[in-house]
Amino acid sequence: MQTPPSSPAQVTFSSDVRHMDNWAKRTGIPLTTAEALGTTYARAHKWLMSLKTQLVQQHGWHDVLPADSRMLFTVEAPSPWRSPSGLPLSPNLKLQLPVHASSFFSPERRVQWQMVFHSDLFATQRLIVQPITDILNLMQCLLTGLVTLVYEEHMPQGVYKTTRGLPSVQWINTNQAALIDVFGPAHYKQLRRLKSTLNHAVANQNLSEVSPPSCLGRGDLSRDERFVVRYKFFHEAHPNLINSPCMISPNS
Template sequence: MTSPPPQLFFSNDVATMDEWARRTGIPLTTADALGTNYARARRWMQSLRAQLVEQHNWRDVSPLDSRLLFDIECSTPYRSSRGLPRSPNMRLQLPANASSFFSRERRVQWEMVFHSALFPGLRHTVPAIADLLHLLQCLLTGMVVLIKEEQVPGEGVYRTHRALPPVEWVTSHEAALVDIFGASHYRQLFRAASDNRVAFKLERA
């Protein structure tokens, strides 16, 4: 039996993020510190938006909500045998400020972004999508988690949770990550991403 590909799950539950903070040794920052790091990451995020627009046929949605850093969409690549779209256009939105991820009124908005087919479908083929996912995992560890379900004969279903990027990605983007987080925080990220017992969590469903 072929197991389904990992799916991305969004949760703004602070208790869940705190659990990952204890697991990874990367402490939760204050709201101000998180806002500062997110602000430092905006230039990188905007460069990823530009790559998607210029190289992958995404387009800006206008008018832009002032609460958003960017709002872009593209036609779904999933087509029927007759060439008809199998799903609505893919849409990618990010807030101008990290605090918006924790707004109760906007939870469904972010679930629509992260629970869509966008990240599972494109993160292996579009580097900018993978970079965006991994950057968010570094900024808000435990907020967006990849979960893979596997059926083990005679034992049931196991779920593997991954809250951090691959260590190879962390290493190859060292300069940009140090610029955002500082050298000490980067070393914590590197150590956690290097240890599968920390970066992954296995549970029985």
């Protein structure tokens, strides 16, 4: 029997422009025009298509035919998770991305994209299939705040939600050449600087407050509580270092 791995964080899709604007203010990277977002997304087509090709050639995915002209690609794969009797535990995995970034903000397609990003595909496969991880990380860089990783921690003071809006600095460093090709040197340096501080890439909220929480900084948690939450996020981003000394200390 094969069962999916568990993750402390859930992938969340939100096309609310106000949500993205909160992240723009947090990171200091202005929320640009729809045309500018579309141009950057178009420059990422080649990278996204190469990741799709890796899924097909190395991970057993296949193209869905006939192709939809509105989609950059649509690929599908059988669920790898099986019951003791060998039956699949979930429907086929399906991944699709649009040709135009504006599709993510279309009210008519909101449910469609929620089904993609909230599915088992990103819930579990991002932990074990590198091209899925790369697609999620690239989407976070392209449209920061559109797709986030959310972790809820139950503390004595209440329930805290920690949201990660950017990929790890290790991933940003590893993919430097491709990111510069898509964003340009100046934007890449800003991404690297923001993620290296972590404060700008992670937002903490106390869900037990009476008033609606806003996008808060790491000062809302105690030093030890921040360490617990950030430790979990660090090890999800760096599973190969799970037995290594943690590079994030409670004092950071």
